Amino acid sequence: MSNPFTGLISTEFKALFKDAIESLLDMDALSIACTLVYGDSKFTDCPNCVFDPILKKSSGKYKTGGDRYFTVGACPVCRGIGRFTTDVTATVYLVPVWNYKDWINWRGTTAQALALQGYVQTLSKMDTYNAIKSCKSIIIDSSLSVQHNHIFQRDGEPTPVGLGGSDFLITMWKAIA
Numbered sequence: 001m002s003n004p005f006t007g008l009i010s011t012e013f014k015a016l017f018k019d020a021i022e023s024l025l026d027m028d029a030l031s032i033a034c035t036l037v038y039g040d041s042k043f044t045d046c047p048n049c050v051f052d053p054i055l056k057k058s059s060g061k062y063k064t065g066g067d068r069y070f071t072v073g074a075c076p077v078c079r080g081i082g083r084f085t086t087d088v089t090a091t092v093y094l095v096p097v098w099n100y101k102d103w104i105n106w107r108g109t110t111a112q113a114l115a116l117q118g119y120v121q122t123l124s125k126m127d128t129y130n131a132i133k134s135c136k137s138i139i140i141d142s143s144l145s146v147q148h149n150h151i152f153q154r155d156g157e158p159t160p161v162g163l164g165g166s167d168f169l170i171t172m173w174k175a176i177a
Helices: 011-025 109-116 126-134
Strands: 032-045 049-052 057-062 083-097 119-125 137-140 150-154 159-161 168-175
Touching (some): 032 126, 119 137, 126 168
Antiparallel strands (some): 032 083, 049 057, 083 119, 119 168
């Protein structure tokens, strides 16, 4: 007896699937801007005071054009430190899947339990693999960061998925804030 499903998934069908998912992941489709935060920090000089490179702190002198003028004492912006540390970040476009019933490769009570613990799944293009793999955390939907930061930490490895290939990534994230 021959298999009735032979030849059902053709090369053309796989190409159509890949094109359809890539279209959904485009910047102006279903994906949203997310901020990847890396463990590295960079230093930025205070825009309000003159930094003293010998003492490695504020010189206590107002920098012309600064935000808040001061005459004596510590800078009111950096409080005499002279520098700010900021995390190194990158913006990527991902599709967050909040509803555990729609998660790929997760079904049943395990997925429901993870959702209650604050998990989310993301779908992205394969070219985001290195960026996702090396990040410390992610802020999902950077545009909402004024109201609330959805900060998550990667839980497990990014998993390649696709229809007969590894064109996309599924990543599980656990809420940390």
